[in-house]
Amino acid sequence: MRIYVEGISYNVEAEGKADGAPVILLHGFTGDHTTWHYLRKALEKSFYVISIDLLGHGQTDAPMDPKRYEMDQAAKDIIYIMNELRIPKAHLLGYSMGGRLALGIAVMYPERLNSLMLESTSPGLKTESEKLARIRNDETLAKRILGEGIINFVDFWENIPLFQTQKRLPDHIKNEIRTQRLQNTPIGLANSLIGFSTGKQPSLWGELSSMSIPVLIMYGELDQKFCTIAKEMNELVPGAELVKFQHAGHAIHVEVPEKFVTIVMEFLYELEHIS
């Protein structure tokens, strides 16, 4: 379905048990809602599953102004979509960039969430120098996308060290990921990098200790960078559950989908008292 937020058309997939507890799924950079197809099929039996194409991704509009992609605006959009769907509170799962947004929503609108599930993500950067360096890096990447086009960018992106573990995936899965990435637009990805750069968002490190909803923090044992971030977040978030996925890198839900589904379902079943 299409939901219009301040003139921007969002592509929103809503499936499953209409009277089930709502679960909202937020994909990562270069992704779209289809990345959740395996998890959605499992969740739909018991939950009302909402997967959203984020700004500049998939079949959602790509505003020309990078500022429109900034965290506060993007978070407000998700709340607007929840309101349009008459969802007062939801479980929220975010992967990577989607996890940064999910964490931002949890900090800005805690009353709207029943729980928060974070996959391979970060609360942002701690120092101004790190932020400035990352903004410059992401702006350079954005220029590369606009200059060289989506095919060259995806060729580059799928070969960064962070996704090295995906090389061993079956060809049909790798092709699925590549095809989906190629369906994005240069302007959508570029403006997402500029407006919602990890360096642009506010650091949420100082907010973690005041979180009061159930939080599941997930990381792949082969994803060294985000393993360190996950463990540090776990130290700060009261009562957080930390789960390491063996034999997995950054995109856990793609690399070990069965285990990922099991962990997410167990977390939600316990909170919703579903046996």
Ligand SMILES: C=C(O[C@H]1C=C[C@H](C(=O)CCC(=O)O)[C@@H](C(=O)O)[C@@H]1O)C(=O)O
């Ligand atoms: C390369 C780094 O950061 C990028 C990597 C992960 C994030 C993401 O959403 C990737 C999803 C995917 O392609 O499967 C992305 C983001 O959070 O926006 C980061 O730009 C890094 O080393 O931090």
